[in-house]
Amino acid sequence: MNNFAIVCLDDNPDIVELLNTSLTPFAGLFDVYNAYSISQANDVLTHIAEQGQRVALVICDNDLGCDNGVNFLVSLDQHPASRQARSILINDTPQLDAIMQAVNEGRLHYCLTKPWDPQELQQVLVKELTSFILKHTDEDWLRYSQVLDHRRILNAHIDHQMSRFRSGFIQDTHTLDDATLAKQVTDALYEFFAGNDENRACRSYSANHILTHEGASNNILWFITQGEVALYKKDEFGRRHEVVRAGPGHLVGGMSFISGEPSFSTGVTLCHTDVIKLDRKLFNKVMNSRTELLPLFTNLLLRNFNRRLKGSIQTELCLQQTLKSLDDAHHQLVEKEKMAMLGQLVAGVAHELNNPVSAILRGSDTLKQTIGTITETPLDPENQARGNTIMQQAMLSRPLSTAENRQRAKNLTNVIGDRHLARKIVQMGIDDPEILQNWLLPQKHQLPTLLNEWENYYQMGNFLRSINVCAQRIADLVKSLKSYARQDDETIHCVDIHEGLEDTLVIFENKLKRHRLIKDYHPLPPLHCQPIALQQVWTNLISNALDAVDEPGEIRVTTRLSEPDAQGKQAIEVIVADNGKGIPPAQQAKIFELNFTTKREGNFGLGIGLSVCQQIIHQHNGTITVESEPGQFTQMIVTLPLDDAQ
Template sequence: MVICGAGVKHEPLCEMLTGIKAYGDPLTLVIRDLSEDHDPQQLAKITNIAGLNGLLLKPYTAGAFISQVQRLVEQYRSTPQLLERYTQHHQDWLQQKVEAKVSKMRAGFFDYTSMTDAELVDKVSQELFKFFQDNDENHLCRTYSKGHLLTQEGAENDFLWFISSGEVVLKRSDEEQELEVARMGTGSLVGGMSFVTGERAFTSGETTCNTEVIKLDRKTFARVMETSSSLLALFTNLLLRNFNRRLQKSILTKLQLQRTINSLDQAYEQLFEKEKMAVLGQLIAGVAHELNNPVAAILRGSETISEHIPDLVRNSLPQSEQQLGLDILQSAMKISPLSTRDIRSRAREAQQYYPNNLMARKAVLMGLDSKEAFKAHFTSSDSDTKLDALEKYHQVGTFLRNISVCSHRIADLVKSLKHYSGQDPEQQVESDINEGLAETVMILDNRLKHFNVDCRYGELPSLACYPIALQQVWTNLIANALDAMEEGGNISISSQFFDVSPSYINVVIEDNGPGIPDTIKDKIFELNYTTKREGNFGLGIGLTICQQIVTQHQGQITVVSEPGNFTRFTVSLPVNHQRG
């Protein structure tokens, strides 16, 4: 409804009414003063212009004014078309007002994006303090001393804290200690996430010095934002910047953490290789010694064979004796050598056929010590000459056998060492645990020969694993057992399959050394902890790596020890675990 009062000249009034009618059909009531000099034609023009709804002349009574207004309202109520048109125009007018307001706020919002953080904080502070200057009956602008708690981790938070000066440290509990998460200075918002989302506070916020804050609850925050559109844009910018900074910091922290994890992975790999090479360095000396023995035997055998071959080719033995020599040579290549005790015993019995003990021993070695063999091939006069000739066949056969045995020994050592020093594939492979144990025993043979070793390998299914990594475990456990014992000690190595649900394989390595005191039993898997005696090299990382390797296979390693009696390490590996 538009009511035009007295005192407005005719021409401006006509222009104004015409403009109003251009925007729709509002209820229009014009009031004119009869005391003024009015031209009747002008009054008629005003009355009829653009469908004027009513004209009220002064002086008038209150009843006349109310009657005019009621008549106009009833006129619109009784005419649906007019009411509908009025309603539509009113909605359009409101929509225009809202759009203008939003446009103004949008423009105002982006006006602040060019501000620096300090400029934005200063502007928000000014506007907030201006708002609360004469309107702070609840004392929301306050100062806290050092150690005041603003938010409590895990508790509900109904306030948003704007720090106008000072500092607040954010902390979060981790197991039994409190860790500092961030420090919030002037212009920061504390409790923003929990205030906006309604979730419990993620951190505890505590002042580190005298700190001035503005404490806003949800009701006050809404009142502040509704009262000042400029403050709404400012505060929204500040809130988003705070959230963005926190998000950026979280992303940077995650990236830094990932880099740290990658560095730790690389360090672990280097540490693993360092320990592996340290153990390998100890093994090389033993393997070199083990290689030296068969190589020396091969050299001796080849020299002896080289000396005897011409004699065998040019000998003057009868054809039957030469055939006997070839049979002795072939037998020497296949038959395992007799023990010293058996040789002495059989030589004593053979002396009744042969003139002396030396000839009897030769006959025993060639398998000619029986009465029947002596009668078939010898007489008392030529037994010495024939035995010397046949001995060369036997020696050649024996050295050929030794060369074969030593060659296989060298090949096995090289294969084991090559396997041990190699690299596991990225994916697990089906492997025989017993084979890995046997190879480890072979590599450590130079040390194990000074101890009583009992190996009992059960029948095992193949296991999806990293075989070289597991061989590192067996090497460390066996080497530790040897280091703990004096020469002549007992060590047992066994494997067993348990066909239960879930099924698993147990590898047990036990020694009868001095044992592990209860006071240090829980420390032996810690990094850099070693109990090696002086003269035994140890980095203190062997058992740590063993535990990590076994864990990688989803297994476990346990130790049972009685000081003065024994130490038993048990490695349990699940057979049907998911492959890595």
């Protein structure tokens, strides 16, 4: 029998059965009771109280024939076993009056409408049961962490333990005088090392033995049990002055041991002195083995520091002034950092918008010339209509890989007899056998003139498509900025990866024309993803590749399906490669770190692109890796797993 119970109340046995099924994951920690009327529910509550249990959650239907479920929820406070119970009200349709009544009575924590979403119910169950359990500090919360909200329970457990520690720290040590506190610590240490002091922690020194050196690093904490130690400090002229003496119960080297800073002073024994010497490893071993020593040691250390501060009023004043100066400097740095980040954001947005805006302006200028050429075309009406068809196809054209382009042009050359014309025909997408038979071959003698005129239609459609893509890119950027400000999740879509890649390549068309672009696309199934987020990945990878190569360089974009893994699942791989300067091995492990950039001087680089790319890829359960050889090539490999539905 468990300590807590869950009560399900509904006059429909099928609904109760559904609730029981949803409660199966919680059945190991909560006993589940069913009732089909309010009278049965009251009997169940009485039985639970007699068993010594408490009700954690009540799930109640509002419409119980002649009875009202809200009234039952309001009456829960009258039963000792259910006064702290959480409650969920189920409605066939939203009934505002009933809901408001329960809310006003403080007896409604969540409301569900039939039919409910099983996932929503599971989330509500986890939330409400977690809230109930965390009100019971006498329970072992970690026992429930695997079934309920692990993070809330773990955080609450840590806060509870720290609260108990702080309470024990204040109550157990504040009444002890310095000598008693020091004796408790040293006695416990001597007891710990009795017969087990292979590290020789308990030592004796003669006079003039140096424990710490001013300005030197210190990894030792010294407990003085007998004798006396003087601490010396040098002035600006190198003269040594005694600043304080430490006797039994005092600590030497505490500040530098805790902070890791160089020793503030030089510690020298003045007579035969017994000490307990602890390095960091040994200190951790002692504190982990004797946790009750930690509050005692902390209090002892604070008292030593307090004595040091009281011993030098001038030092304290200087320290306060230094802390005030550091605080002012910190606020100044924070303000400067805010301004710097704002500048980076503005520069980044301007950089992202520059390419699509430039493409739109370039396309507009070209369209001015092309429109005039088309309106004055010497083509007959039939060929003009065919030109319009070519323009429409260009506006909706799908990308071809370089290899496929080359192969289709080669096959067409045997028919047309001119390789240059064949390449034009393939580029315009009119190498279909039917078009070839009806359009081209009957006019073979005037193909050069026809293709030159039709190319204007093709360019018109291509530029219109480019302008549309770039305008959509700007809209997507604005949408991304809005989403970033709202922290909303982007909608998942089923898309063709090639379309996003091709849209990104269009944006960089002005830069890409100065290089050799090779597209090696393989047939791929649609991918469920966040297309706007992935477009940001392609934009960063292609932009980085362009920055890495000298003119004329080579950019290769490859897509393919990975080999099936042990479970037979496959993934889409997108590879962006360049023949640029490469990345040294020492930097390859850092390129995904925030604010790290490999951009050459004069190139824009915030050092955030690949870090953001990695986050986006991880959100898609994928990976991004780098392969590079300095002076030869770099390729970024993005792997996106296909889900079961795909």
